[in-house]
Amino acid sequence: MYQYNQDDQTLINERVAQFRSQTERFLKGELDADQFRALRLMNGLYIQIHAPMLRVAIPYGLLSSTQLRKLAHIARKYDKGYCHFTTRQNVQYNWPKLEEVPDILAELAEVQMHAIQTSGNCMRNTTSDHLAGICKDEIEDPRPYCEIIRQWTTLHPEFAYLPRKFKIAVSGALHDRAATQFHDIGLHLVKNEQGETGFKVFVGGGLGRTPVIGQVIRPYLEKRHLLSYLEAILRIYNLFGRRDNKYKARIKILVKEEGLEKFKSLVDEEWHHIKDGMELSDERIHEMQAHFVLPHYDNSASIDSTFPNHLESDNAFATWVKHNTVEHKVPGYRAAFVSLKAPDEPPGDITDSQLEVVADLADRFSFGEVRSTHRQNLVFADVKQADLFDLWQQLNKTKMATPNIGTATDIICCPGLDFCSLANAGSIGITREINETLDNLDYLHDLGDIKINISGCMNGCAHQSVGHIGILGVDKKGEEWYQITLGGSSENEAAIGDRLGPSVPKDQIAQAVAAILDVYVKNRIEDESFLDMVKRAGLTPFKKQVYANH
């Protein structure tokens, strides 16, 4: 993975010093709350219901074991012994003390980590495919470009005060696992007719209050123009994005109001002026690629008989392998997920000691690295099949082997009413109830690939509008109610879920989900997936069942 050079390190050290000064001046009353708010947000610091919340960047989801141990140490020393992985591959601490945040940042800087631009109206952490570099369907590894973009976005002086937040995602595979069509800018590595790779550029996608699927603004962009083209889009957005209404300030609204053609012509004109001055040289690209060379795989990894033997003799292990591991482009290796979705724990939460277990396992089994996924789990990308049994046993002992990756209990859930000051309704409690109704593993596995996303308010941090089943907390005269949508997807065939009907009260939402799954099981044709069945049959059969008693 990318290793900082002296300049990278200097920059984050200086950022820590700058933030320390800002915090001190705020505590002394020299910065007012509004001023400090803008400054702290740009460093990932929110003020939540109980305490500040600090969001730490994990660039495109890559973490080393050293970094994991540091996250564990911070959780123990400055927080309540746990932290939370987010849907943007970042990590959050829910209980830090404001005056200690500069110390936390200094500790992070020791392991090449920071909280720069993890919130606020600026360019956020660039996200990517958690299977980058190892999946079979990859056109090119997106990570070198992610790092190039990370550096370009970091402390970009001109674009620190955008109309609203700005998110970029990059995917290098045929199967889009990075939800690129729901980002302000989505980049797909593609091949042109000459067989060269470049980027297909999507713009104006986004979730939140007004979910919009991104549109293609440029079907093929040469790599050397990557940064100039991004810069052109950002300058046009910075100059013309709406600033009069925070709900209309995302780039998706600008693209919609101007129309794609007009927006594109503005961008092209700007780009024309700057493209020659900002070319990415092949040298720079190669230099960056050298940071992401593949590890030394064992060529004989597939000549191993223990793995098939264990699969045969141990059902629980076989089930875990089936659901929580995926294939790898190198024979004899698999990628293994760490499920952060144990039935009785809030999705995405992990304790200090679990983090340390993951760090040790990464060192033993996966070249010292782990990745965060945007479904709030972790993944060891490079595990030898012969090591899987051992790995599984260790994960099992520490409650990280729930065999539910990609199933209905692999729920994405925002902090909701328990932590978030914007929430209308709880989400963690709903997740727990759904887990209780789905406690039969065979039934769960029979349901197959089902993505449930639960957000506690319209802001949609858990991306409920692209959940196969989306659940959105709404406030009805001070009571917690939930709206249900079906049929959303953030993958290649991007879709926004359709609303099932009136919202349901809190005590009926788990039953409603159970009813929906029941309708699916009874109506699916052969091995039709949930999403396909919803597409084919529409909402009617679900409506009938969910609202049967109303």
Added chain:
Amino acid sequence: MQIIKDRNIIEDSWQFIADEHPLLPGDCTVTLERWLKEKEQLLRHDGKVGVRIESTDNLEILSGDLALIPLVEVNFVIFSDGRAFSKAWLLKNRYQFTGEIRAVGNFLADQIFYLSRSGFNAFNFEGNQNLTLALSMLNDFSVSYQKPANQF
């Protein structure tokens, strides 16, 4: 009145003249609208004349006149209005403006590093900002991933 200019704290006597008032003796800035309307007359003024632009103003209209203007002020109504940063970048880079680009109005000392990287070289703070502190913030970072505005 003291301002920061070219990394020094200096005495400054430029004054902004609102549209309905006549120019005062000495160096004055006026709104873009007034400049466009009264250019000929303004150029006969004894002191120097600069233009104050707002974040909503279109710079293109001014681009032909930039050689006649020693100072462009970019006004911040609110510090979080990032358009001012792009305006300065465009002035410096697209329009090759070589005069002074001054930030005025409601901006923060904590923004001064970004502002200078975007093209501003002078800073006139509202209220009683500690200028020595602000000056030191121009050195908050010794490294940057982006080229400064005049190096494109």
